Amino acid sequence: MRLRAIQAAMTLAPLAIVTACGTLLGVEDGEPLPSRIDGGEAAEGDVDASADVASGDADAGADAARHKVVFVTETRHTGAFGGRAGADAICDDEAKRNDLAGTFVAYVHVGGGAVGHPALRLADGGGASWMRVDGHLAFEDNPMNVAPKAALELTADGGLVPAGDLVWTGIYNGPGGFCGTVSDPWSMTVLDGAFGDPHAVTAAWQQTTGLRPCTTEHRLYCFQQ
Structure with missing residues (x-):
């Protein structure tokens, strides 16, 4: 009998506690206790929000x-x-100074025919595209033999390249054009080099007519790999 009394007391004690808690929580007598405290649904919302953030990232x-x-x-x-x-x-160097992440390479032909074309160093296919630092789309895919959708006339800090400034590219239909030899390109000022116009939205962006003395100072195109 004594054991049964103890067991009955142990059974009733938690019920008393629950009833007391129900009263503190504003639950009327005879009403079922809520299955979760306020904020449970918000917790689920937090999980959903976290999932959305992860998806966005x-x-x-x-x-x-x-x-x-x-x-x-x-x-x-x-x-x-x-x-x-x-x-x-x-x-x-210029990319790092302007907090541009990733690897950037110069768009300069180094001779040797098609194998020396700078576009071969860039991603091809897979949906890769290139845009200016202001977000304007320049190329939807590999830039080889493609005119840009927007002139490439911006520097890494967003500055506008002055009118008349040109860019060394080495892309030329004739021999030479890369200020050196195939084994040592872009190393001599006694020759002539090919260039492009950064303000052009035609093929002239990478290849214009004629050559210029390699003593001339021009800019470079830098593409993120």
Whole structure:
């Protein structure tokens, strides 16, 4: 009998506590206790919001992979800027100084026919595109033999390249055009080099008529890989 009394007391004690809590929570006698306290639904909303944020971050990452940046250098250089490696270093430096993430390479032909074309260094397919630093779309895909949708006339800090300024590219239908030899391009000022017009929205953006002395100082195009 004593054991049963103890068991009965143990059974009634939690009910008394629950009843007391129900009264404190404003639950009338005979009404069922709520299945969750206020804020339970908000907690679910927080989970949903977190999922939305995660989804948004994933979309932003995908957009960053698709939409790359292209800019014109602030600095001007003779045609002897140290080959492709020297040009890449110029692009990388200006990108970092303006807080542009990623790897940037110079758009300069290095001779040797089609294999030396700078567009071969850039992403091809997969939805990659390039835009200016102001967000205007320049190329929907690899820029080889394509006219830009917007002139590339902005520097990494958003500055406008002055009218008349040109860009070394080395893209030329005839021999030469890259201020050096195939084994040592962009290293000599005694030759002539090919250039493009950053204000053009035609093929002239990367190839204009004629050549210019490699002693002339021009800018460079920098594309994010």
